Amino acid sequence: MHHLHREKLFSLFDDDQNGVVFIQGAETMYRYKTDYEFPFRQESNFWYLTGANEADCALVLDLKKEEYHLFVPKRDAQYAVWHGYVKTKKQYLEEYKPDHLHYQNEILSVLNALKPEVVYCLNDEQAEFIEDLDRGFTVETEALEDALTYCRVLKTEWELDQMREASRVNDLAYEAVMKAIKPGMYEYELKAIFNKVQIENGLLQDAYNGIFASGVNASILHYVENTDQINDGDLFLMDAGFECNGYAADYTRTFPANGKFTETQAGIYQAVLDAHNVVIEAIKPGVKMEDLHLMASRIMMEGLIKLDIIRGNIDEIMENNIFALFFPHGLGHFLGLDTHDVGGYPKGVDRIDRPGIKFLRARRELLPGMVVTIEPGIYFVPAVLEPAIKDPEKAKYLNTEKVTSLLGFGGVRIEDDIVVTEDGYENLTNVPKEISEIEALMKG
Numbered sequence: 435m436h437h438l439h440r441e442k443l444f445s446l447f448d449d450d451q452n453g454v455v456f457i458q459g460a461e462t463m464y465r466y467k468t469d470y471e472f473p474f475r476q477e478s479n480f481w482y483l484t485g486a487n488e489a490d491c492a493l494v495l496d497l498k499k500e501e502y503h504l505f506v507p508k509r510d511a512q513y514a515v516w517h518g519y520v521k522t523k524k525q526y527l528e529e530y531k532p533d534h535l536h537y538q539n540e541i542l543s544v545l546n547a548l549k550p551e552v553v554y555c556l557n558d559e560q561a562e563f564i565e566d567l568d569r570g571f572t573v574e575t576e577a578l579e580d581a582l583t584y585c586r587v588l589k590t591e592w593e594l595d596q597m598r599e600a601s602r603v604n605d606l607a608y609e610a611v612m613k614a615i616k617p618g619m620y621e622y623e624l625k626a627i628f629n630k631v632q633i634e635n636g637l638l639q640d641a642y643n644g645i646f647a648s649g650v651n652a653s654i655l656h657y658v659e660n661t662d663q664i665n666d667g668d669l670f671l672m673d674a675g676f677e678c679n680g681y682a683a684d685y686t687r688t689f690p691a692n693g694k695f696t697e698t699q700a701g702i703y704q705a706v707l708d709a710h711n712v713v714i715e716a717i718k719p720g721v722k723m724e725d726l727h728l729m730a731s732r733i734m735m736e737g738l739i740k741l742d743i744i745r746g747n748i749d750e751i752m753e754n755n756i757f758a759l760f761f762p763h764g765l766g767h768f769l770g771l772d773t774h775d776v777g778g779y780p781k782g783v784d785r786i787d788r789p790g791i792k793f794l795r796a797r798r799e800l801l802p803g804m805v806v807t808i809e810p811g812i813y814f815v816p817a818v819l820e821p822a823i824k825d826p827e828k829a830k831y832l833n834t835e836k837v838t839s840l841l842g843f844g845g846v847r848i849e850d851d852i853v854v855t856e857d858g859y860e861n862l863t864n865v866p867k868e869i870s871e872i873e874a875l876m877k878g
Contacts, residue, residue, distance in 0.1 A: 644674030705737020
């Protein structure tokens with residue numbers, strides 16, 4: 435299906451221009467100066483256009499003829515000794531179906547034969563590679579990134595099917611952890627259960643470094659140590675996902691380690707869940723991510739007012755950015771070949787200079803084919819809340835006694851993966867999130 439991705443890219447360039455696209459794939463990465471190889475994962479733009487998840491490749495797209503040249507490494511017998519194979523040109527042709535196949539050392543000769551007026555590169559490093567081959571080439575580094583971003587933001591049905599499979603397995607892995615968790619276990623034991631389900635289902639590459647956070651660790655947005663013992667009474671926040679053919683799943687669920695929410699945990703959790711559910715129901719083409727972010731923030735602050743954690747008029751609370759004290763990250767991001775996928779900020783669109791919302795990873799109107807995460811959260815972060823308690827302008831909206839008592843609470847985040855459709859949305863995530871459903875699942 436990668437030929438459809440190339441066709442989409444070709445359609446964005448003028449038919450009559452004598453130009454080429456050049457992209458280098460990823461190389462094998464080693465740990466410092468040893469022969470320890472990190473698991474290989476292809477650069478996402480290269481994978482998008484070729485489907486080739488192997489090291490030391492490159493591509494040239496002839497924009498005038500709309501032809502695809504693939505460059506592959508020329509391996510020797512010693513490579514076969516260590517890796518078990520050396521692919522023939524016939525095997526490369528059958529697997530990746532380029533119009534023309536070459537070895538890596540033939541890039542210059544191919545470019546000289548094509549005589550492009552401009553070589554479109556992804557970045558300065560790849561532009562320098564072309565210039566080092568021959569200073570006579572004119573290189574350009576902005577148009578290609580913009581064009582590929584546009585292509586990747588709008589998913590094809592095949593891409594969505596990869597994400598549906600990643601999500602199907604993620605559903606199973608989440609439920610396995612929720613059924614297995616017990617106080618006294620270590621966070622990494624739950625990570626092991628999660629990873630086992632993914633690998634048993636044929637997904638071998640994690641999409642990002644997963645978060646398995648108990649208690650106060652759940653207030654650390656990118657907590658990845660996953661080494662602490664889980665206490666009775668802790669909430670457990672899990673944010674993890676694996677890839678299917680490069681395409682990511684990215685969920686978060688928060689649940690009680692002992693299987694039963696306390697009254698305080700349930701109240702804070704419900705405030706997040708209400709925001710999560712209302713925002714998802716509002717998703718359709720034309721909706722702006724920043725509007726959804728503020729909608730979620732308002733609903734969560736209304737929940738904290740009901741719990742007497744914050745006090746005052748909801749309009750004033752929003753105007754004075756009190757929500758950012760408890761919700762210090764963006765509502766969500768694009769999802770695809772990268773967990774924080776490309777396209778969040780189109781050219782000319784800047785971040786909003788406002789607490790909390792300035793961290794929004796995507797600021798644009800939603801269109802059919804986009805995939806976004808929706809992940810509101812409420813966190814009790816001492817480094818944020820302790821200064822607020824001492825600030826009269828902020829403290830007047832806080833029940834300082836209650837906020838102080840919750841500084842060791844941790845946090846709650848709930849995240850689903852959402853496809854924007856022509857008339858609304860498709861939710862790729864199917865893991866219990868209502869309080870009664872979570873407790874029923876964990877009770878068994």
